[in-house]
Amino acid sequence: MITVAVIGGGASGMMAALTAASRGAAVTVFERQSRLGRKLAVTGNGRCNLTNLHASPESYHGTDRSFAVPALRRFGQEETRKYFRELGLITVAEPNGKVYPLSDTAGSVVDVLRYALDAAGVRLLDGCEVNRLERTKNGLLISWAGGSMAADRVIVACGGMAGERFGGTGLGYRLLGELGHPCTPLRCALVQLRSDNPGCRSLKGVRADAGVTVTRRGRILAATEGEVQFTDTGLSGPAIFEISRTALEQPETVVNLDLVRDLSEEELAGMLLRRAKNTPRLTLGDVFVGTVQNRIGRVLVAAEGLKASESVAGLAEKTALRLAKRAKCFAFPVTGDLGPANAQVTVGGIRTDGFDPHTMESRLCPGVYACGEVLDVDGDCGGYNLQWAWSSGRLAGVCAAGG
Ligand SMILES: Cc1cc2nc3c(=O)[nH]c(=O)nc-3n(C[C@H](O)[C@H](O)[C@H](O)COP(=O)(O)OP(=O)(O)OC[C@H]3O[C@@H](n4cnc5c(N)ncnc54)[C@H](O)[C@@H]3O)c2cc1C
Numbered sequence: 001m002i003t004v005a006v007i008g009g010g011a012s013g014m015m016a017a018l019t020a021a022s023r024g025a026a027v028t029v030f031e032r033q034s035r036l037g038r039k040l041a042v043t044g045n046g047r048c049n050l051t052n053l054h055a056s057p058e059s060y061h062g063t064d065r066s067f068a069v070p071a072l073r074r075f076g077q078e079e080t081r082k083y084f085r086e087l088g089l090i091t092v093a094e095p096n097g098k099v100y101p102l103s104d105t106a107g108s109v110v111d112v113l114r115y116a117l118d119a120a121g122v123r124l125l126d127g128c129e130v131n132r133l134e135r136t137k138n139g140l141l142i143s144w145a146g147g148s149m150a151a152d153r154v155i156v157a158c159g160g161m162a163g164e165r166f167g168g169t170g171l172g173y174r175l176l177g178e179l180g181h182p183c184t185p186l187r188c189a190l191v192q193l194r195s196d197n198p199g200c201r202s203l204k205g206v207r208a209d210a211g212v213t214v215t216r217r218g219r220i221l222a223a224t225e226g227e228v229q230f231t232d233t234g235l236s237g238p239a240i241f242e243i244s245r246t247a248l249e250q251p252e253t254v255v256n257l258d259l260v261r262d263l264s265e266e267e268l269a270g271m272l273l274r275r276a277k278n279t280p281r282l283t284l285g286d287v288f289v290g291t292v293q294n295r296i297g298r299v300l301v302a303a304e305g306l307k308a309s310e311s312v313a314g315l316a317e318k319t320a321l322r323l324a325k326r327a328k329c330f331a332f333p334v335t336g337d338l339g340p341a342n343a344q345v346t347v348g349g350i351r352t353d354g355f356d357p358h359t360m361e362s363r364l365c366p367g368v369y370a371c372g373e374v375l376d377v378d379g380d381c382g383g384y385n386l387q388w389a390w391s392s393g394r395l396a397g398v399c400a401a402g403g
Pocket of ligand 1: 007008009010011012013030031032033036037038039040042043044045048049050051128129130131157158159160162163164166167168169171172343344345371372373374382383384385386387389
């Protein structure tokens with residue numbers, strides 16, 4: 001019987017272990033944390049966006065974008081949903097394609113995987129951090145503080161550095177690095193952005209539904225729309241996560257918010273002028289009432305160098321247009337991100353040219369496989385990263401167990 005050791009009991013490691021066990025291998029999972037799937041249990045704000053109906057290779061990034069294709073083709077979103085259904089997890093898709101468990105609880109996803117691992121007789125060594133992986137004359141040897149174990153095949157599923165609080169580490173990069181696999185430069189994506197726009201601090205805690213574009217020297221690099229949250233250091237929320245990868249790719253990028261998507265600049269300016277004419281006793285601080293959230297309105301007025309206490313009476317057309325322009329394009333220069341502790345995914349990882357995309361096996365060290373975020377593959381926001389974990393874990397498990 002082939003012995004398979006899986007290093008990392010996260011999404012991809014659990015999938016790899018279950019798959020290898022179902023194909024007759026004797027499987028051991030090593031997990032450094034006290035329980036399996038800790039990160040998985042907090043995904044999707046505790047709801048676990050486990051895949052996306054629109055998942056396709058175009059939603060993935062990395063030095064070689066084609067690397068992810070064979071794994072995604074073999075075990076895509078449809079196969080994933082079917083697989084989880086067989087484990088007893090019913091899933092539902094939202095209109096935007098995001099798939100969640102019907103229970104709306106990420107813990108259910110972890111639970112069905114744990115039950116299946118137990119039923120498949122997979123040996124679990126939790127609280128056990130692997131600190132060395134080497135090839136000896138007797139095969140592959142895995143070592144940890146308390147001992148070592150030989151295995152015919154080893155699957156490295158250690159994840160990336162993102163989500164530090166839930167188990168993100170750089171250990172996988174080191175283990176594979178010691179076998180000769182180089183790592184690309186690493187950075188964060190799906191993360192809150194820092195900005196030095198003073199409006200952020202004043203708006204801390206406020207949410208807005210906005211059109212969002214990322215520009216650099218006037219050129220649009222990305223565009224989306226949806227919820228934006230203001231924080232004391234910058235911007236957060238689903239729409240910001242979605243464009244964060246592009247916003248952090250180059251220096252000097254700016255995130256622009258269109259806070260009144262339904263109106264043109266002229267229409268909005270007209271509304272402000274009507275307000276000034278009809279209710280001249282109001283102050284400028286109230287001029288945006290009814291169009292944007294009140295605190296946002298006051299920040300827009302201040303951003304134009306105007307005083308909230310000034311009367312709206314006699315609001316000049318030019319000033320109304322300036323205010324409307326500001327509301328339609330409120331600019332936040334990007335100065336960085338909140339780092340791996342707060343990020344959902346790592347951009348970069350172990351270089352994929354060292355692995356066969358059809359088997360996930362190392363080209364340098366036969367018998368060693370890798371899957372999930374430890375590799376230089378990352379997906380867009382919306383369930384794509386977990387889909388990569390399932391697809392690549394599945395392929396590594398199949399091939400490590402003998403195909
Ligand atoms: C807060 C948050 C929310 C997210 N939400 C979503 C979402 O809704 N949808 C989505 O698609 N993606 C989401 N992601 C991203 C997704 O969770 C990851 O891309 C995915 O979990 C990666 O799977 P993995 O198996 O490669 O790594 P992980 O799930 O991180 O698992 C790696 C495991 O290996 C263990 N490990 C590491 N080194 C060792 C070692 N040396 N020895 C033993 N064990 C080790 C770690 O403790 C960890 O448990 C989210 C991420 C975060 C942080």
